[in-house]
Amino acid sequence: MALLELRNLSVTFDTASGPFKAVDGVDISVDTGEILAIVGESGSGKSVAMLALMGLLPNTATVTADVLTFEGKDMLKMPRRDQRKIIGKEIAMIFQEPIASLNPCFTVGFQITEVLRQHMGMDRGKAKTRAVDLLKTVGIPEPERRMSAFPHQLSGGMSQRVMIAMATACQPKLLIADEPTTALDVTIQAQILDLLRDLQRDHGMGLILITHDMGVVAETAERVVVQYAGQQVERQHVKGLFRTPHHPYTSALLDALPDRATGDRLPSIPGVVPGQGDRPEGCLFNPRCAFADDTCRKVVPPHQSDELGQALCHYPLNRKGAAA
Amino acid sequence: MLRFFFSKLFLIVPTFIGITVVAFGFVRVLPGDPILLLAGERGMDPDRYAALQQQFGYDQPMFIQYFNYVLGLLQGDFGTSISTKRDVLGEFLTLFPATLELAIFAIIFALVIGIPAGIFAALKRGSVFDQVTMGAALTGYSMPIFWWGLLLIILFSGVLGWTPVSGRISLLYFFPQVTGFMTIDSLLSGQKGAFQSAVSHLILPTIVLGTIPLAVIARQTRSAMLEVLGEDYVRTARAKGLAPRRVVGLHALRNAMIPVITTIGLQVGVLMAGAILTETIFSWPGIGKWMVDSISRRDYPVVQGGLVLIAGLVMLVNLTVDVLYGLINPRIRHR
Numbered sequence: 001m002a003l004l005e006l007r008n009l010s011v012t013f014d015t016a017s018g019p020f021k022a023v024d025g026v027d028i029s030v031d032t033g034e035i036l037a038i039v040g041e042s043g044s045g046k047s048v049a050m051l052a053l054m055g056l057l058p059n060t061a062t063v064t065a066d067v068l069t070f071e072g073k074d075m076l077k078m079p080r081r082d083q084r085k086i087i088g089k090e091i092a093m094i095f096q097e098p099i100a101s102l103n104p105c106f107t108v109g110f111q112i113t114e115v116l117r118q119h120m121g122m123d124r125g126k127a128k129t130r131a132v133d134l135l136k137t138v139g140i141p142e143p144e145r146r147m148s149a150f151p152h153q154l155s156g157g158m159s160q161r162v163m164i165a166m167a168t169a170c171q172p173k174l175l176i177a178d179e180p181t182t183a184l185d186v187t188i189q190a191q192i193l194d195l196l197r198d199l200q201r202d203h204g205m206g207l208i209l210i211t212h213d214m215g216v217v218a219e220t221a222e223r224v225v226v227q228y229a230g231q232q233v234e235r236q237h238v239k240g241l242f243r244t245p246h247h248p249y250t251s252a253l254l255d256a257l258p259d260r261a262t263g264d265r266l267p268s269i270p271g272v273v274p275g276q277g278d279r280p281e282g283c284l285f286n287p288r289c290a291f292a293d294d295t296c297r298k299v300v301p302p303h304q305s306d307e308l309g310q311a312l313c314h315y316p317l318n319r320k321g322a323a324a
Numbered sequence: 325m326l327r328f329f330f331s332k333l334f335l336i337v338p339t340f341i342g343i344t345v346v347a348f349g350f351v352r353v354l355p356g357d358p359i360l361l362l363a364g365e366r367g368m369d370p371d372r373y374a375a376l377q378q379q380f381g382y383d384q385p386m387f388i389q390y391f392n393y394v395l396g397l398l399q400g401d402f403g404t405s406i407s408t409k410r411d412v413l414g415e416f417l418t419l420f421p422a423t424l425e426l427a428i429f430a431i432i433f434a435l436v437i438g439i440p441a442g443i444f445a446a447l448k449r450g451s452v453f454d455q456v457t458m459g460a461a462l463t464g465y466s467m468p469i470f471w472w473g474l475l476l477i478i479l480f481s482g483v484l485g486w487t488p489v490s491g492r493i494s495l496l497y498f499f500p501q502v503t504g505f506m507t508i509d510s511l512l513s514g515q516k517g518a519f520q521s522a523v524s525h526l527i528l529p530t531i532v533l534g535t536i537p538l539a540v541i542a543r544q545t546r547s548a549m550l551e552v553l554g555e556d557y558v559r560t561a562r563a564k565g566l567a568p569r570r571v572v573g574l575h576a577l578r579n580a581m582i583p584v585i586t587t588i589g590l591q592v593g594v595l596m597a598g599a600i601l602t603e604t605i606f607s608w609p610g611i612g613k614w615m616v617d618s619i620s621r622r623d624y625p626v627v628q629g630g631l632v633l634i635a636g637l638v639m640l641v642n643l644t645v646d647v648l649y650g651l652i653n654p655r656i657r658h659r
Binding site for chain 2: 055083088089097114
């Protein structure tokens with residue numbers, strides 16, 4: 001049994017101009033100790049899917065799924081009160097903007113001990129000792145002194161370390177990292193990724209890494225799910241994905257990596273992810289796809305076989321590579 | 325923190341100078357002559373007039389009068405009332421508890437209703453509750469105090485007969501002034517029904533004086549709360565699995581209170597202005613009524629002294645609010 005099992009997850013927002021499907025039939029499963037990356041541009045519904053799992057979406061959102069289980073427990077049918085015993089304890093999440101994600105009015109120490117007292121029933125003293133340990137683990141110098149620091153006194157990298165300490169405080173079985181390095185300096189990015197990977201290995205937890213950075217995927221993940229405009233367009237092991245991408249979107253994302261660029265200019269994908277009003281007919285990627293034909297413009301593509309990464313495409317690439 | 329406090333304290337000096345100039349100038353700009361008003365309808369012998377002018381020092385050039393006035397202030401001398409011949413500071417201190425009691429009740433009334441109303445309006449944004457509350461707040465804010473007061477008197481005192489029309493307590497009760505707060509003194513006196521009488525006299529003035537601060541605080545709380553609820557750290561708090569009560573009541577509210585506290589500080593000035601009208605309507609024997617009476621008597625020392633004292637008080641409250649602001653907002657405290 002997978003740690004997390006998501007099948008046919010859809011999220012629809014009620015907006016002033018009608019319903020908007022931000023996530024459309026996504027399947028995700030994560031095992032204990034596994035790193036899964038969800039990749040896609042801004043607006044492809046990566047974060048929304050995970051926020052739906054955490055129950056963090058505003059009430060204008062409608063979440064539906066055939067299966068949404070954590071350790072076999074149905075998260076959708078569970079009362080909110082029971083969900084809160086899992087959220088923050090068994091499943092924890094860190095976010096893109098570490099500085100904005102910490103409450104400016106409370107000390108670092110308060111914010112970490114709060115989780116421990118909430119979920120582990122620790123008293124003030126025990127929670128404090130544990131919080132100092134956690135700060136040490138995530139590589140914060142002078143952890144005792146940092147306990148009384150306020151978020152505005154920390155750098156972005158330090159804030160993300162605090163967020164990680166807070167998220168891993170109760171030794172969660174699953175950690176969701178939503179673009180954890182996007183807002184950070186390049187030099188800090190690698191450190192934070194290393195830290196996440198170390199923690200993941202030491203605690204044997206599942207890790208879902210949401211990112212738009214294929215470089216991060218290559219360094220960190222084991223399996224990859226590629227999302228486009230709320231749909232899951234491909235899923236593969238990281239090696240296979242980089243060697244033989246099957247969906248033209250995946251291929252285009254990989255071509256946009258500086259290391260893999262061959263010409264003088266870095267290739268880019270023309271256009272943007274379609275929003276609420278400009279969804280094309282047929283394949284959602286067809287206006288930006290180099291291979292699209294009339295079928296792509298009219299007919300909604302099917303998911304291909306597992307060998308072809310379940311690519312959501314009429315004409316998946318590298319058919320031969322997949323057989324090997 | 326201490327440096328923060330002193331830097332705020334230092335700013336008070338120029339403000340205070342400005343206030344003395346305004347207080348001094350304001351009464352002298354008003355048409356009318358305090359000595360002639362003292363004389364009454366039958367007029368006054370010119371020699372006697374000149375003698376009185378000399379006695380009060382009004383024959384001297386303006387700047388010398390101002391200089392003497394400020395010199396007195398610096399020595400703690402707020403002057404002597406022309407009409408009652410009593411020390412201005414003494415009169416102020418006698419009457420001030422009545423105003424303070426009313427103001428405290430009014431601000432508590434505004435906070436206790438305004439903050440929860442603002443929070444719920446924000447949580448249920450766009451709901452009937454939100455729309456009704458904010459509509460009521462707008463109406464309350466736009467309501468002229470004297471008219472609102474009269475309306476309430478007509479309904480509750482006139483038609484329904486639930487509350488007394490004026491004063492601080494029924495004349496049936498008499499007891500010594502200990503704190504100057506009628507509610508506390510009546511309890512201390514141990515007389516049966518005295519406390520109820522004091523409270524029933526407070527109800528309408530409290531509502532009248534508290535309505536505008538209530539409206540402002542409710543609207544400000546709502547908008548601050550709406551802004552804060554969309555912040556990333558509120559999402560973090562929810563991601564921690566905290567109960568909604570704690571997410572809203574602690575994580576969001578603490579941040580939302582930062583602008584609200586500033587507003588509350590500013591409302592103290594509004595409260596003082598409102599006290600003048602409220603006390604006049606309800607014959608409340610506080611400094612507001614005292615100031616109005618003194619202005620109509622052109623009692624220069626009382627108006628001057630009263631203005632400076634009230635302004636000083638408002639500044640003191642604002643200073644307290646600034647310090648409080650620093651306490652609640654760590655980004656100000658640690659710079």
